[in-house]
Amino acid sequence: MSEPPPTPQPTTSADASQQHSPTGACGTAILLLALVFVLLVLVIGALLLYVTIAYPRLAVPLTVAVAGVTLIVTIAGILITSQRR
Numbered sequence: 001m002s003e004p005p006p007t008p009q010p011t012t013s014a015d016a017s018q019q020h021s022p023t024g025a026c027g028t029a030i031l032l033l034a035l036v037f038v039l040l041v042l043v044i045g046a047l048l049l050y051v052t053i054a055y056p057r058l059a060v061p062l063t064v065a066v067a068g069v070t071l072i073v074t075i076a077g078i079l080i081t082s083q084r085r
Contacts, residue, residue: 048062048066
């Protein structure tokens with residue numbers, strides 16, 4: 001006589017979350033990098049605001065510089081995301 005096949009064990013919610021977790025170590029690293037990036041942008045923005053208030057004659061050059069950096073970052077982001085498709 002042969003033994004019956006083993007019955008499948010139900011997976012617990014902990015097992016299921018480990019198997020199908022979209023945010024593993026890579027997702028955590030990306031979230032951490034995003035947080036650091038946001039904090040860095042806030043610190044740089046506060047510094048630029050301080051310089052603009054302390055030295056009003058630098059308001060126009062700093063505005064132009066920030067606009068240029070924003071344009072470069074936007075173009076780089078578009079190029080990076082278009083290469084992934």
